[in-house]
Amino acid sequence: MAMTGVLPSQALRQMIEAGEIRAEEPLTTAQIQPASIDLRLGRIAYRVRASFLAGKGRTVAERLSEFEMHRVDLDEGAVLEKGCVYVVPLMESLDLPAEVQAVANAKSSTGRLDLLTRTITDEGVEFDRIPAGYSGPLYAEICPRSFSVLVRPGQTLNQIRFRAGQAILDDDELTRLHEQTTLVSGPAHIDAGLGFSVDLEPASGSLVGFRAKPHTGVIDLSLIDHYDPTEFWEEVRSTEGRIILDPGAFYILVSRESVHIPPDYAAEMAPYLAMVGEFRVHYAGFFDPGFGHSEAGGTGSRGVLEVRCHEAPFVLEHGQIVGRLVYERMSARPEEVYGAGIASNYQGQGLKLSKHFKPFQPG
Incomplete structure (x- = not known):
């Protein structure tokens, strides 16, 4: 090969x-x-x-x-x-x-x-x-x-x-790619990957995320667009541009930046430096070629952040860098890219729960 x-x-x-x-x-x-x-x-x-x-x-x-x-x-x-x-x-x-x-x-x-x-x-x-x-x-x-x-x-x-072989782009290569085709909205923080931050100042309203309720029913993974989100999630709201993460709690938040993955590349989300806080962001980390990219029907898709706080309560503030995207070359462009003619649940996404839940209707 x-x-x-x-x-x-x-x-x-x-x-x-x-x-x-x-x-x-x-x-x-x-x-x-x-x-x-x-x-x-x-x-x-x-x-x-x-x-x-x-x-x-x-x-x-x-x-x-x-x-x-x-x-x-x-x-x-x-x-x-x-x-x-x-x-x-x-x-x-x-x-x-x-x-x-x-x-x-x-x-x-x-x-x-x-x-x-x-x-x-x-x-x-x-x-x-x-x-x-x-x-x-x-x-x-x-x-x-x-x-x-x-x-x-x-x-x-x-x-x-x-x-x-070696597929990961180094910072110089990533900088050149960003200059050729904008990879992320806003400033590009490139350091061992492309940094992204958390959005805690929504364009409208005060809803910034969701927190998993501690005692809920069972979720049948075969059921799509089925569950009432209020039975499983609490709203997380902020008017100050910050929230306090509770130890052991699980949150769904969203990146401030919109992400673009060109069709000739793929990306993986990696944790940021542990010294920025005692929490983990994103357990699921593949971004397919075409995610959020204009050629695949996207206009930029924000990254959903799956956040779990560890030992102590932690103040998370708007714009804080919480993770990074590591870009990799494809050996060839896929015959079909994300969002173009295939079932792609999260193209063009913002703050969004998993596909098992009905769309959230703010109260």
């Missing part, structure tokens, strides 16, 4: 045909995104005592024998309980070429439900990072943090992206 960069949809189809990406059941067209593949849950969930990595020389199956508490049959649908840790074998497995590595991440809708989902592999020493040449099964570790969820086989909570 001579190409360098993140592999586009047409290359992913070739990998499927070559048996480098395998599945218990044939992959569907809907799974193949412009620069990634959605991974499907298998039929059994293992409730485990603790999160784990397989480690060198060990398989996930071996570690499950150490940590398994009981098994949950997903065939008829089953509830994964808030605060518990589960490991689910995925339908897909890999037999990667020696020059191709992979990275996985939670899907946008997964992250917006505070559903911590990470990919683990045999002999893995990192979550979501799959070394070049890996051959073996894939597993999803799932820990519902705010809401219990009802899941079924075949549902997709995480996705995987493949790359060959």
Whole structure:
């Protein structure tokens, strides 16, 4: 494979045909995104005592024998309980070429439900990072943090992206790309990626975000545009351009900047320096080629921020930089880009909950 960069949809189809990406059941067209593949849950969930990595020389199956508490049959649908840790074998497995590595991440809708989902592999020493040449099964570790969820086989909570060679743009390259095609509205803060900040001064009204309620019902992941958001979320409002994050609470906020991903590039959201505050932003981090880009029907899309505060209450202020986008070259432009002729739930988004909720109607 001579190409360098993140592999586009047409290359992913070739990998499927070559048996480098395998599945218990044939992959569907809907799974193949412009620069990634959605991974499907298998039929059994293992409730485990603790999160784990397989480690060198060990398989996930071996570690499950150490940590398994009981098994949950997903065939008829089953509830994964808030605060518990589960490991689910995925339908897909890999037999990667020696020059191709992979990275996985939670899907946008997964992250917006505070559903911590990470990919683990045999002999893995990192979550979501799959070394070049890996051959073996894939597993999803799932820990519902705010809401219990009802899941079924075949549902997709995480996705995987493949790359060959060095694909990440350094700061000089990123600066030149921003000069050629505006990547972000407002000033470009470029330092190990493109920085973005939080919007706590909305153009109208005082609604700046949502906070997950602590005691709610179950969310059935198969139901779209179904739930009343007020049953699961509290409004977060501010007239001062700041809010105080409570330890352990989960928030949905939005970036001040609108983001553009040109069709020949992809991006991944990465945490900002820990020294800016004791909180984590964004569990779901892939931005497909064409996200928010004019060629794909977008006029800039703001990034939704999934925020969890850690040890102490923290004052978050309007315009504070909270994360960064790391841009990567595509090895070729995808045949279809985000928002152009494919189902793209979040093109042109602002402050938005996951697709499972009805549109929020301010009181």
